[in-house]
Amino acid sequence: MEKNNRRKILNLIIWGWAGVTSIPFLSTVFRFTSPPKREGPITAAVSTTEEVPPNSGKTVSLGNRPVLLITTPEGERRAFLANCTHLGCVVRYREEENDIYCACHHSVFDIEGKNMSGPAPRPLPQLPIEIENDNIVVTVS
Numbered sequence: 001m002e003k004n005n006r007r008k009i010l011n012l013i014i015w016g017w018a019g020v021t022s023i024p025f026l027s028t029v030f031r032f033t034s035p036p037k038r039e040g041p042i043t044a045a046v047s048t049t050e051e052v053p054p055n056s057g058k059t060v061s062l063g064n065r066p067v068l069l070i071t072t073p074e075g076e077r078r079a080f081l082a083n084c085t086h087l088g089c090v091v092r093y094r095e096e097e098n099d100i101y102c103a104c105h106h107s108v109f110d111i112e113g114k115n116m117s118g119p120a121p122r123p124l125p126q127l128p129i130e131i132e133n134d135n136i137v138v139t140v141s
């Protein structure tokens with residue numbers, strides 16, 4: 001009878017110790033395997049209009065996302081998520097070609113964000129843009 005009690009206590013200690021020591025490990029595994037929390041939409045003034053004159057582009061950061069601002073030669077303003085739809089490199093505007101270019105694997109997008117050549121499989125996501133008091137205001141969701 002006493003031997004059984006000792007065995008029960010020993011089992012309790014061993015399993016208790018195993019349970020307590022596995023918490024940090026399980027917590028780490030859970031953090032790595034669960035998807036990151038999604039932030040809600042972020043709206044912010046990211047540049048002045050003066051900083052993006054006609055036929056130019058500027059890359060800014062909003063939240064933790066790169067955003068490409070473009071002013072076309074005709075003066076229209078656009079904003080795109082600047083991650084290439086191939087493998088995520090940051091794209092840039094090319095004034096001479098009037099297009100958007102990814103230097104990683106040479107994908108080319110037109111100024112509407114449509115993929116024109118190279119390995120990029122999809123257009124660049126276009127972002128809502130507003131001009132408020134000479135500031136360019138962009139929303140990233």
Ligand code: FES
Nearest residue numbers: 084086087102105
């Ligand atoms: S990451 Fe842009 S073309 Fe490959």
